Amino acid sequence: MKQVTASAPGKLIILGEHAVVYGKPAIALAIDRRIRCTLSEAQETTLNGRPFEPGKHPYLRSMMQHGSGPVRIFTESSIPPGSGLGSSAALSTSFLKALNTLNGIDKSGKELATDAFLTEYEVQGRASPLDTSASTHGHGISVNGPEDAGEHLWDIVMNDKTWSVRDLRVPNMTLVVGYTGLHAATGPLVEKVRRYKSKFKFADDIIDEIGETTVDGMKALKERDLVRLGDLMTNDHKLLSILGVSCKELNKLVNASLKHSYGAKLTGAGGGGSMIALTDEPEKVCESIALHGGTPFVVRTEEPGVRIE
């Protein structure tokens, strides 16, 4: 029986979430938390040993409806779902890589990132290709940054928007994640920002400011200026709060981290999920996050992208 395993990393967003959906710049890093997806041919589709229930698994349903025969699916994940750390992108990317390989199709880079993005777009109703590009390429990526931001990888176009994805080299730095334990689905938060934007014209200025903050962040990364980068991250958290995607629990963990950090912010869609802190004192930040009800962990970046195992 033919069997294929693929794995793909989660990610954290340093700057630019939500605004990137509107074509603004963003920075994401793949992290050392992955989803492994093992597929084999079967008479009927099963998921982790049970009959597959499409209604409970919208990402898998969306990917399977594009012409897959029945498959036996096993998934293993070290990324909490709804944690803002890219579990849906890692699932989409690893599943598509395994499915294509099982069917003798060789897709990687732009082609794979685009297919995984279309899955997120379909399930969430709106999305940017940031998470799926980070999961495909691994390491660090910038989207819609200046030309000198790094080697150009691919462009993804949808409706009237183009996202230009570049490899991003980042200096050695320590990031601590604080997971609130609150599961937050991305689609409704992206929709919340859309509604806010259509109701209040000033939200466009906030989105623009997130974009400018992100471009400054790319410069700070290039200059290895962690003090500046930290300030920009904290400012970005303020802007995201104005858009209504932070929450009490995230604010509490951000506040708790700031004393021992260059800066801190929510990461991903918000509404729960996780925050990140840029720090030289990871033990102290972890202690403080735990004391305030979060689950802390230090992440390693420079993680490779999707791969066959």
Ligand code: MEV
């Ligand atoms: C979610 O990880 C990032 C968002 O910007 C949505 C997206 O880019 O698709 C909130």
